[in-house]
Amino acid sequence: MKLRSRHLLGLEGMTREEINLILDTAESFKEILERPIRIVPTLRGVTVVNLFYEPSTRTRISFELAEKRLSAEVVSFSANTSSVRKGETLKDTVRNIEAMKIDMVVVRHQCSGVPYFLTQCLDSSIINAGDGAHEHPTQALLDLFTIRAKYKEIKGLKVVIVGDVKYSRVARSDIWGFTTMGAKVAVCGPTTLMPYEIEKMGIEVYDDVDEALEGADVVNVLRIQLERQEGGLLPSLREYTNKFGINIERLKKLNENFTIMHPGPINRGVEITPEVADGPYSVILNQVTNGVAIRMAVLYLLSGGEAKVE
Amino acid sequence: MPKKQKSILIMDAKTVERALIRIAHEIVEKNKGAENMAVIGIKNRGEYLAQRVARLIEKIEKVQIPVGLMDITLYRDDVQTKLEQPLVQKTEILFDVVDKVIILVDDVLFTGRTIRAALDQIIDFGRPKCIQLAVLVDRGHRELPIRADYVGKNIPTAKSERVKVKIKEVDGEDNVSIVKQ
Numbered sequence: 039m040k041l042r043s044r045h046l047l048g049l050e051g052m053t054r055e056e057i058n059l060i061l062d063t064a065e066s067f068k069e070i071l072e073r074p075i076r077i078v079p080t081l082r083g084v085t086v087v088n089l090f091y092e093p094s095t096r097t098r099i100s101f102e103l104a105e106k107r108l109s110a111e112v113v114s115f116s117a118n119t120s121s122v123r124k125g126e127t128l129k130d131t132v133r134n135i136e137a138m139k140i141d142m143v144v145v146r147h148q149c150s151g152v153p154y155f156l157t158q159c160l161d162s163s164i165i166n167a168g169d170g171a172h173e174h175p176t177q178a179l180l181d182l183f184t185i186r187a188k189y190k191e192i193k194g195l196k197v198v199i200v201g202d203v204k205y206s207r208v209a210r211s212d213i214w215g216f217t218t219m220g221a222k223v224a225v226c227g228p229t230t231l232m233p234y235e236i237e238k239m240g241i242e243v244y245d246d247v248d249e250a251l252e253g254a255d256v257v258n259v260l261r262i263q264l265e266r267q268e269g270g271l272l273p274s275l276r277e278y279t280n281k282f283g284i285n286i287e288r289l290k291k292l293n294e295n296f297t298i299m300h301p302g303p304i305n306r307g308v309e310i311t312p313e314v315a316d317g318p319y320s321v322i323l324n325q326v327t328n329g330v331a332i333r334m335a336v337l338y339l340l341s342g343g344e345a346k347v348e
Numbered sequence: 349m350p351k352k353q354k355s356i357l358i359m360d361a362k363t364v365e366r367a368l369i370r371i372a373h374e375i376v377e378k379n380k381g382a383e384n385m386a387v388i389g390i391k392n393r394g395e396y397l398a399q400r401v402a403r404l405i406e407k408i409e410k411v412q413i414p415v416g417l418m419d420i421t422l423y424r425d426d427v428q429t430k431l432e433q434p435l436v437q438k439t440e441i442l443f444d445v446v447d448k449v450i451i452l453v454d455d456v457l458f459t460g461r462t463i464r465a466a467l468d469q470i471i472d473f474g475r476p477k478c479i480q481l482a483v484l485v486d487r488g489h490r491e492l493p494i495r496a497d498y499v500g501k502n503i504p505t506a507k508s509e510r511v512k513v514k515i516k517e518v519d520g521e522d523n524v525s526i527v528k529q
Contacts, residue, residue, distance in 0.1 A: 039435070040432045040433065059435075062435075063435070063436050065438070066419065066436040066437055066438050066439070067436065069438060069439060069440070070422075070439075073472070073473060074472075074473060074474060075472045075473070077472070078422040078423065078469075078472070079422070079423060079468070080422040080423070080424075080427050081427075081428075083428070084428065108422075335436075338422075338433060338436065339433050341427070341428065341433070342427075342428070342432060342433045
């Protein structure tokens with residue numbers, strides 16, 4: 039069993055077997071993080087470049103730790119301290135970096151499709167760490183991992199994704215991932231933040247959050263992307279909080295043994311109240327811990343021999 | 349057309365059992381007891397052999413012997429040359445290895461590369477007092493300067509032959525045979 043592609047661009051089109059392979063591998067990597075020496079020599083001599091065109095705390099540190107714990111050599115790049123500010127194009131930047139002999143690129147970019155574009159101009163393996171409003175596959179994989187660890191089986195669960203679905207790459211990857219694994223997925227948010235024809239992804243769509251939460255097992259609360267809210271899509275944040283914010287009162291609709299997830303960073307008091315975010319059913323910090331194991335698994339599985347075909 | 353394979357039985361269930369009992373006694377003799385001892389088996393079949401050896405030592409010495417299991421995939425030296433990444437399995441060493449006498453157990457000793465990986469991995473868990481190696485079969489053809497302290501049976505082989513070890517817990521029966529291609 040192996041992954042069909044040498045890149046990880048998204049969960050769209052990935053099979054259940056491939057996702058299970060990544061989750062099972064991450065299971066073994068999780069144990070390494072609890073050892074006295076949290077490092078294995080597996081990727082010694084492999085050079086990974088973290089190419090971050092957008093700010094990030096969790097994903098970036100998580101990838102860096104995952105790379106270092108596999109003994110890879112890590113070079114980190116952020117757009118605002120580089121020649122990008124002098125006007126260098128993306129293609130020129132990455133081809134120059136590759137000319138210095140690298141093996142893998144982890145990329146985060148504000149434009150959808152950048153990871154795919156890189157596969158066309160580089161020989162390295164490309165891992166998508168979030169591209170525009172397209173996909174954020176490692177986030178969805180760690181969500182799946184966290185949920186599988188709690189419920190043993192993802193199939194049959196009802197997963198509700200609440201918030202800004204339109205601009206959320208996490209939502210898109212989660213929808214692909216959870217539906218592939220057999221969960222029932224519903225999305226809920228203001229109609230201005232709901233993409234056109236989203237129901238064609240095989241999911242239910244609600245504009246009333248109380249209706250959506252009825253009988254749900256897992257609620258994934260998305261971040262309201264304050265930096266993208268200048269276009270007048272929301273009348274006010276307060277109205278959003280009243281209509282869609284997840285508070286203790288709303289949790290009564292859920293099934294017993296429910297779970298609250300949030301991909302971070304949290305806007306406390308906007309999309310989720312602090313009591314809910316820090317409550318006993320919240321797995322937000324488990325998600326972060328599992329993120330390192332998932333990224334180690336992805337790096338390991340994509341790092342195999344050179345003769346692999348596309 | 350599938351190649352004709354010839355299989356020769358080298359050890360039957362009784363012989364395997366006797367070899368393990370002798371190994372357990374040798375371990376106790378060499379270490380003058382079983383104090384501060386722990387056994388670690390290498391996945392897959394070494395894991396079960398390790399459990400059996402530990403139980404036998406416990407019977408002789410009337411002490412508790414902790415048993416760990418180890419998957420050496422991440423310490424292999426051919427990770428980047430293989431076409432397909434081998435499945436990573438669990439490593440479970442739930443005791444402190446520092447200052448312990450570690451008995452490392454595997455089914456077959458061949459090139460020595462697995463043992464090299466296992467040694468590196470153990471040392472990443474801490475600094476044991478010493479590490480000793482017990483194997484059911486030593487088939488020769490070493491590629492590294494590694495030898496076993498306790499050997500169930502030395503079997504001279506050609507490189508093209510395969511040594512097949514069967515273990516009750518995995519294969520339903522205990523025996524060792526050589527398969528000629």
